[in-house]
Amino acid sequence: MKLDLKIQPLSSWITAKKQPLLIAGPCSAETEEQLVATAHLLAKTGRVTALRAGIWKPRTRPGEFEGIGSIGLEWLKRAKAETGLPTAVEVATGKHVEEALKAGVDIFWVGARSTVNPFTVQEIADALKGVDIPVMVKNPVNPDLSLWIGALERINNAGITKLAAIHRGFSSFEKTAFRNEPMWDLAINLKTHAPDLPIINDPSHISGNRELIPYVSQKALDLDMQGLMIESHIDPSVAWTDAKQQLTPAALDDLVGRLTLRQPETASSEVKDKLAELRNQIDKLDDLVIQKLAERMQIVEKIGQYKKDNGITILQVNRWDEILQKRTQYGKALKLEADFTEKLLELIHSESIRKQTEIMNQSQAPVQEKLTHA
Ligand SMILES: O=C(O)C(=O)C[C@]1(C(=O)O)C=C[C@@H](O)C=C1
Numbered sequence: 001m002k003l004d005l006k007i008q009p010l011s012s013w014i015t016a017k018k019q020p021l022l023i024a025g026p027c028s029a030e031t032e033e034q035l036v037a038t039a040h041l042l043a044k045t046g047r048v049t050a051l052r053a054g055i056w057k058p059r060t061r062p063g064e065f066e067g068i069g070s071i072g073l074e075w076l077k078r079a080k081a082e083t084g085l086p087t088a089v090e091v092a093t094g095k096h097v098e099e100a101l102k103a104g105v106d107i108f109w110v111g112a113r114s115t116v117n118p119f120t121v122q123e124i125a126d127a128l129k130g131v132d133i134p135v136m137v138k139n140p141v142n143p144d145l146s147l148w149i150g151a152l153e154r155i156n157n158a159g160i161t162k163l164a165a166i167h168r169g170f171s172s173f174e175k176t177a178f179r180n181e182p183m184w185d186l187a188i189n190l191k192t193h194a195p196d197l198p199i200i201n202d203p204s205h206i207s208g209n210r211e212l213i214p215y216v217s218q219k220a221l222d223l224d225m226q227g228l229m230i231e232s233h234i235d236p237s238v239a240w241t242d243a244k245q246q247l248t249p250a251a252l253d254d255l256v257g258r259l260t261l262r263q264p265e266t267a268s269s270e271v272k273d274k275l276a277e278l279r280n281q282i283d284k285l286d287d288l289v290i291q292k293l294a295e296r297m298q299i300v301e302k303i304g305q306y307k308k309d310n311g312i313t314i315l316q317v318n319r320w321d322e323i324l325q326k327r328t329q330y331g332k333a334l335k336l337e338a339d340f341t342e343k344l345l346e347l348i349h350s351e352s353i354r355k356q357t358e359i360m361n362q363s364q365a366p367v368q369e370k371l372t373h374a
Pocket residue numbers: 300303304314315316317319320323348349352353
């Protein structure tokens with residue numbers, strides 16, 4: 001299902017200084033000097049399109065630094081006047097929106113902890129009514145695509161057409177190398193629902209540490225995301241928040257300079273032809289895969305009917321385990337990752353169970369009818 005968002009193309013409301021589009025700045029505005037000095041160094045790289053800084057910070061526990069507050073808006077004004085960089089802040093209430101608008105902030109973003117709450121998003125959307133300002137909506141903390149879409153729709157319904165999504169990763173119970181699991185599939189899914197909606201990647205919050213940022217940034221660009229939002233602090237070692245994931249402006253410059261930029265399309269007819277030929281091969285194989293899956297399901301249905309007639313349960317753990325073991329081994333021999341083969345088989349098995357459940361639940365009414373007429 002395609003989303004009905006009324007949006008303007010990214011290039012009509014933001015001009016990237018250089019590719020990729022880069023929004024950078026400290027996690028938090030701490031002091032006027034820290035913010036302004038960071039902004040100057042970022043501007044000097046010639047790569048940064050907008051300066052970000054958190055001034056209202058939603059924190060997990062009370063007592064942590066909750067942002068410098070409204071005074072930070074004055075510092076942002078100064079940083080903008082001195083560097084020419086447009087500014088971006090997170091807004092989490094209607095009051096934040098009012099104050100940031102008054103202070104001439106150029107771009108707003110809705111944070112992950114706000115996106116989870118439709119009341120908060122609606123309050124922000126209501127405060128934005130009648131205003132023509134770019135808004136970027138971070139994914140919700142939990143991996144829920146509908147919540148992300150819902151927040152984008154609420155902001156869009158308020159008349160905001162300069163709209164983008166920010167992919168900052170998702171909380172997960174399982175601890176991995178990432179601070180927030182990228183769950184790239186969710187961002188890809190959003191792109192499938194809204195192909196024209198720009199997605200900016202936030203490698204800082206996905207990574208949670210400087211070391212992973214290059215990998216995440218490159219992957220985001222290779223997945224055709226339209227830009228990066230990266231936290232940068234003049235001296236990350238003394239940062240009040242997110243010290244481990246911030247980069248100095250020089251390190252940021254170096255990192256972004258090393259990224260490889262690839263295009264979604266090519267002008268070369270030779271490359272286009274070669275791609276078309278390979279895609280043709282994929283089309284044929286995909287058709288074959290679908291055809292074989294359909295044949296498999298027909299047999300599953302026959303087995304389902306047979307089980308029903310003979311009072312046999314749907315789930316056959318031993319048989320299922322045998323399939324899983326043998327096919328995964330076979331897949332491995334053919335250079336398929338075991339994890340991939342297992343996931344594919346699990347999907348097929350759950351569809352088999354769904355189909356056989358349907359068969360088991362089919363009423364016997366027609367047979368009984370015949371009996372009564374006889
Ligand atoms: O072998 C069966 O009994 C089936 O119904 C087929 C099948 C399958 O899809 O392969 C489905 C359900 C069972 O749990 C085991 C295997």
